[in-house]
Amino acid sequence: MARTPTRAEVRKQRMQQAVNFPLDWLEERSGLVGGVRYFLLRKVPGDTNWMQTLGSATLTAFLVQAITGVILAMYYKPTPTDAYPSIVNITDHVTMGWLVRGMHRWGASVFIILMFLHMGRVFLFGAYKYPRELNWIIGVLLLVMGMTEGFTGYLLPWDQTAYWATVVGINLNGTAPFLGPWLAQFLRGGQDIGGETLTRFYSLHMLVVPGAIIGLITLHLYLVIRLGVTSPPWSKEAAGTERADEPSTARAGLTRPVTRGAGGSD
Numbered sequence: 447m448a449r450t451p452t453r454a455e456v457r458k459q460r461m462q463q464a465v466n467f468p469l470d471w472l473e474e475r476s477g478l479v480g481g482v483r484y485f486l487l488r489k490v491p492g493d494t495n496w497m498q499t500l501g502s503a504t505l506t507a508f509l510v511q512a513i514t515g516v517i518l519a520m521y522y523k524p525t526p527t528d529a530y531p532s533i534v535n536i537t538d539h540v541t542m543g544w545l546v547r548g549m550h551r552w553g554a555s556v557f558i559i560l561m562f563l564h565m566g567r568v569f570l571f572g573a574y575k576y577p578r579e580l581n582w583i584i585g586v587l588l589l590v591m592g593m594t595e596g597f598t599g600y601l602l603p604w605d606q607t608a609y610w611a612t613v614v615g616i617n618l619n620g621t622a623p624f625l626g627p628w629l630a631q632f633l634r635g636g637q638d639i640g641g642e643t644l645t646r647f648y649s650l651h652m653l654v655v656p657g658a659i660i661g662l663i664t665l666h667l668y669l670v671i672r673l674g675v676t677s678p679p680w681s682k683e684a685a686g687t688e689r690a691d692e693p694s695t696a697r698a699g700l701t702r703p704v705t706r707g708a709g710g711s712d
């Protein structure tokens with residue numbers, strides 16, 4: 447005869463059911479739980495290096511910028527008369543405003559520096575080579591977007607430094623061949639730097655560029671998961687080493703991958 451479970455066992459069983467029920471519900475309808483489990487438990491090379499945490503560090507810096515930015519947006523007023531006073535209010539009067547603003551301002555530099563360090567690691571490890579070229583290209587777009595975010599954010603305090611730095615930045619862009627004058631006009635939102643420029647920079651800084659960065663990061667991470675992480679250059683499996691075996695022909699899609707240098711017979 448089956449043993450009657452103890453009260454502790456019954457309690458444990460109930461707890462498990464309470465946790466599993468919503469997870470099973472979600473998994474059955476979306477497959478999300480399996481997806482997250484795959485993401486967290488996927489295999490990475492055994493010789494993965496600390497330098498390979500720089501991408502995640504960059505992601506963390508971006509998330510800090512996003513969170514502190516949303517808080518700042520609750521108090522910031524993007525008009526020429528109100529912008530600077532609202533910044534003073536955030537710094538001097540809003541509870542912990544000085545901290546949130548400081549984190550956002552310094553965090554911007556941290557984000558850019560980490561992005562360059564991560565890019566340097568990818569370069570030194572040869573991780574931009576086949577089949578990760580597309581992820582490098584997405585990375586370059588992320589770098590451009592990251593710097594645009596810094597440039598557009600710099601004007602928002604609307605003080606002398608912000609104003610004149612933007613004059614220099616827009617004039618520099620204006621010297622680019624062909625597109626330069628159009629770009630300068632687009633950034634200014636008119637002939638002069640004024641209220642129109644501030645509104646434009648605010649919209650780019652709050653909506654357009656972060657939206658693009660979030661989309662690009664999603665693609666970037668999708669490719670990191672799909673292609674796997676590269677081994678360091680001193681490993682036998684380092685990026686760019688020729689594969690000995692023919693890739694499986696079972697993976698017939700738009701392209702049929704063949705070993706590089708193998709001639710590409712079908």
Ligand code: HEM
Nearest residue numbers: 498500501502504505565573581582585586588589675676
């Ligand atoms: C917002 C900026 C960025 C974020 C959040 C980000 C995030 C990440 C993460 C989490 C990884 C996997 C872990 C790692 O290798 O560190 C990764 C890999 C990679 N990233 Fe980035 N990245 C950014 C910018 C860039 C830039 C600027 C480049 C190059 C121009 C780049 C190129 C790559 C490449 C090629 C890989 C694959 C590396 C490998 O498989 O070893 N990323 N990125």
